[in-house]
Amino acid sequence: MGLEDKFPEILTSRLTDLVAWGRKNSLWPMPLGLSCCAIEMMATVGPKFDLSRFGAEVFRFSPRQADVMIVAGTLTWKMASVARRIYDQMPDPKWVIAMGVCASSGGLYRNYSVVPGVDRIMPVDVYTVGCPPRPDTLIRAVMELQSKIEEMGLDGRSPREPIVLQN
Amino acid sequence: MSRSVIPPSEGGGFLPKYGAAVATPMVKRRQLNRNERWFFVPFAKALLYTFTRMFKRKITRQYPEQKLEAGASFHGLPVLVEKDDGSPRCVACGLCEFVCPPRAIDIVPGEIDNEIERAPKEFVIDMLRCIECSYCEEVCPEEAIVMSKDYELVGRKREDFVWDLPKLLRTQESLRDRLEFVRKTYRRWDENAEIAPPPSGVFRDPAWAGRERPNEGH
Numbered sequence: 001m002g003l004e005d006k007f008p009e010i011l012t013s014r015l016t017d018l019v020a021w022g023r024k025n026s027l028w029p030m031p032l033g034l035s036c037c038a039i040e041m042m043a044t045v046g047p048k049f050d051l052s053r054f055g056a057e058v059f060r061f062s063p064r065q066a067d068v069m070i071v072a073g074t075l076t077w078k079m080a081s082v083a084r085r086i087y088d089q090m091p092d093p094k095w096v097i098a099m100g101v102c103a104s105s106g107g108l109y110r111n112y113s114v115v116p117g118v119d120r121i122m123p124v125d126v127y128t129v130g131c132p133p134r135p136d137t138l139i140r141a142v143m144e145l146q147s148k149i150e151e152m153g154l155d156g157r158s159p160r161e162p163i164v165l166q167n
Numbered sequence: 168m169s170r171s172v173i174p175p176s177e178g179g180g181f182l183p184k185y186g187a188a189v190a191t192p193m194v195k196r197r198q199l200n201r202n203e204r205w206f207f208v209p210f211a212k213a214l215l216y217t218f219t220r221m222f223k224r225k226i227t228r229q230y231p232e233q234k235l236e237a238g239a240s241f242h243g244l245p246v247l248v249e250k251d252d253g254s255p256r257c258v259a260c261g262l263c264e265f266v267c268p269p270r271a272i273d274i275v276p277g278e279i280d281n282e283i284e285r286a287p288k289e290f291v292i293d294m295l296r297c298i299e300c301s302y303c304e305e306v307c308p309e310e311a312i313v314m315s316k317d318y319e320l321v322g323r324k325r326e327d328f329v330w331d332l333p334k335l336l337r338t339q340e341s342l343r344d345r346l347e348f349v350r351k352t353y354r355r356w357d358e359n360a361e362i363a364p365p366p367s368g369v370f371r372d373p374a375w376a377g378r379e380r381p382n383e384g385h
């Protein structure tokens with residue numbers, strides 16, 4: 001019972017859904033390639049894996065033009081303040097993919113100089129395993145992020161409240 | 168002056184003041200012909216190249232539908248092999264825990280009632296730490312921990328990546344080719360009966376041998 005019943009030729013949607021659909025299919029990543037994982041990130045945009053099939057091939061090296069940061073590599077404490085600054089410069093709504101075990105948890109580097117997971121300095125949306133992850137894994141992370149964005153509200157951060165229809 | 172120096176008018180611009188330490192440009196800039204200077208012809212050529220690619224062989228792997236056909240030598244996430252009765256082969260010796268470079272493994276040993284006497288009470292691998300190096304597999308005396316073919320694990324919470332025994336245990340049947348590969352690679356158990364592959368061929372997957380393109384399209 002709704003507008004579709006009266007005018008079947010009109011496609012109706014919630015504004016939230018429409019915005020989420022637009023957002024998730026036009027992710028512009030900010031590649032924070034810090035070490036070896038960045039090579040696999042480059043392979044992901046290459047012709048063999050082709051991230052553009054998911055609408056996320058427009059890598060912007062300017063944080064002001066990006067909305068998802070792919071942290072690919074080992075984040076050291078010396079670099080941490082810079083990474084946080086780049087994150088702060090990205091316009092909202094923004095998301096973070098921690099690519100590889102170094103970015104996700106520190107990985108191999110259990111020492112004083114490496115940040116044990118970039119979630120120490122910024123909120124991470126999707127973690128990935130692998131050292132380095134295959135491009136497939138990064139694509140899966142992007143897909144996971146897309147499904148997360150779908151569940152987000154208009155602000156792109158808080159989970160959407162389910163609408164209970166009452167007759 | 169013994170070495171030939173490109174004069175400043177051709178883009179050289181510096182003289183060998185310090186003798187051998189000065190790098191001389193070895194490659195001179197090529198003179199462009201008229202078509203190249205005119206820009207549109209090379210541009211059209213490039214577009215034509217892109218266009219004709221549409222009718223050539225497709226090399227993009229359609230990932231979620233078309234997955235990697237991993238061979239036996241593939242390093243995925245480490246898993247535990249279970250015995251026929253469903254209990255782990257592992258005897259909780261702790262070697263893998265010790266050798267693991269990022270210290271991803273955590274074992275709590277326990278006692279059991281048969282002649283083996285030891286089994287892990289808890290066996291935890293933090294997949295967000297694991298670098299898939301296969302050291303644990305190499306060091307394990309029981310062939311109890313091997314690399315699986317899972318590699319595309321992603322998640323939103325770090326807790327999801329900490330795998331415990333029920334998540335880690337796999338049947339021998341599902342890991343058959345990797346177990347065979349491990350046995351051949353490290354030449355365990357059956358030294359005489361096994362036809363050990365030559366050292367150079369050890370890490371090459373036998374299924375791929377002799378084929379030009381092992382997996383079409385990737």
Ligand code: SF4
Binds near residue numbers: 037074099107108130
């Ligand atoms: S996860 Fe492995 S490949 Fe990636 S940056 Fe760390 S060490 Fe390099």
Ligand code: SF4
Binds near residue numbers: 266267268270272301
């Ligand atoms: S594969 Fe390497 S990093 Fe992973 S659990 Fe085994 S020894 Fe540790």
Ligand code: SF4
Binds near residue numbers: 274
């Ligand atoms: S090395 Fe093998 S037997 Fe020993 S604790 Fe690790 S998995 Fe178990």
